[in-house]
Amino acid sequence: xxxxxxxxxxxxxxxxxxxxxxxxxxxxxxxxxxxxxxxxxxxxxxxxxxxxxxxxxxxxxxxxxxxxxxxxxxxxxxxxxxxxxxxxxxxxxxxxxxxxxxxxxxxxxxxxxxxxxxxxxxxxxxxxxxxxxxxxxxxxxxxxxxxxxxxxxxxxxxxxxxxxxxxxxxxxxxxxxxxxxxxxxxxxxxxxxxxxxxxxxxxxxxxxxxxxxxxxxxxxxxxx
Ligand SMILES: Cc1cc2nc3c(=O)[nH]c(=O)nc-3n(C[C@H](O)[C@H](O)[C@H](O)COP(=O)(O)O)c2cc1C
Numbered sequence: 001x002x003x004x005x006x007x008x009x010x011x012x013x014x015x016x017x018x019x020x021x022x023x024x025x026x027x028x029x030x031x032x033x034x035x036x037x038x039x040x041x042x043x044x045x046x047x048x049x050x051x052x053x054x055x056x057x058x059x060x061x062x063x064x065x066x067x068x069x070x071x072x073x074x075x076x077x078x079x080x081x082x083x084x085x086x087x088x089x090x091x092x093x094x095x096x097x098x099x100x101x102x103x104x105x106x107x108x109x110x111x112x113x114x115x116x117x118x119x120x121x122x123x124x125x126x127x128x129x130x131x132x133x134x135x136x137x138x139x140x141x142x143x144x145x146x147x148x149x150x151x152x153x154x155x156x157x158x159x160x161x162x163x164x165x166x167x168x169x170x171x172x173x174x175x176x177x178x179x180x181x182x183x184x185x186x187x188x189x190x191x192x193x194x195x196x197x198x199x200x201x202x203x204x205x206x207x208x209x210x211x212x213x214x215x216x217x218x219x220x221x222x223x224x
Contacts (some may be wrong), residue, residue: 003110016067018189022172029068030051030155032153033154033155034151034217037150037151038087038196038198038201039159039160039162039197039198040159040160040161040192040194040198041161041198042113042116042117042161042163042190043116044159044194044195044196044198045116045117045118045159045160045190045191045192045193045194045195046118046192046193046194046195047118047160047163047192047193048118048120048157049080049117049118049158049191049192049193050117050118050153050191052124053084054156054158055078055080055119055121055154055191057152058149058152058153058156058191059076059078059107059121059149059213061125061148061151061152062076062145062146062149062152063145064140064146064148065144065148066141066144067131067141068137068138068141069131069132069133069137071128071131071133072126073125073126073127073128073138073139073141073142074123074124074125074126074141074142074145074186075124075126076122076123076124076149077121077122077124077177077178078119078120078121078122078123079114079119079120079121079177080118080119084111084115084120085111085114085115087114087177088108088110088112088113088114088115089108090110090176091110091111091114091167091176091177092108092109092110094170094172094173094176095109095110095166095173096173098170098172107186110166110167113165113167115142115163116190117161117190117191117192118191118193119190119191119192119193120188120189120190120191121149121188121189121191122168122177122178122185122187122188122189123142123145123146123149123178123186123187123188123189124178124183124184124185124186125138125139125142125183125184125185125186126180126182126183126184127139127142127182128195129182139144142186144187146186146187146189147160149189150162150189153189153191157193158191158192158193158194159191159192159193159194160189160190160191161189161190162187162188162190163187163188163190164185164186164187164188165188167185167188168185168186168187168188171184174198187218
């Protein structure tokens with residue numbers, strides 16, 4: 001039947017592959033984790049934080065997200081242990097300088113903020129505007145890395161809270177956190193053990209966010 005010679009360099013035929021599908025089984029535990037995962041409030045994140053190995057594990061999973069052009073348009077700054085209070089003190093000093101009327105009760109607010117969670121991973125966007133890959137594609141990969149980290153942390157038994165407050169928004173503060181020119185903080189992902197499983201929040205009804213494409217132009221075409 002197959003009399004055709006094998007053409008190693010022939011282009012594949014157009015249309016879908018004619019190869020048989022791999023019928024992969026559902027990853028039930030992954031589906032359940034994605035279903036139940038939700039953020040824990042920062043106040044409810046406690047020790048013990050991830051071990052060095054656990055942290056490396058979750059970061060390595062976060063670093064295997066879709067990444068157009070393999071540009072690695074993201075990186076992670078780990079703030080843990082003593083570094084939390086050290087960075088906190090630097091941020092408090094800058095915050096006080098920027099806000100001369102700051103009440104004394106807020107003098108150490110960023111130290112307290114960083115000391116709440118055992119570990120904070122700062123997600124940094126570092127898109128290359130000169131790359132052929134559009135910057136938008138690169139930035140989207142950063143968000144994907146944040147979500148992958150969040151899921152990996154949850155899969156290892158931790159909970160997270162992804163926040164982006166003044167230390168991530170203010171350029172001087174972001175520099176204290178460790179960003180270089182051209183970089184932008186995409187979030188502080190706080191990681192710890194949850195003290196409780198937080199009640200879920202309402203999730204969007206699918207009709208609000210899902211639609212099937214229909215040809216809108218046909219409406220005007222049909223009208224003479
Ligand atoms: C990039 C980004 C920044 C956020 N920054 C804040 C923030 O500064 N303050 C806040 O209350 N929530 C912030 N959130 C939302 C919290 O992470 C929130 O707890 C989360 O959306 C709860 O949803 P979940 O239970 O599905 O994780 C941010 C979320 C994202 C994705």
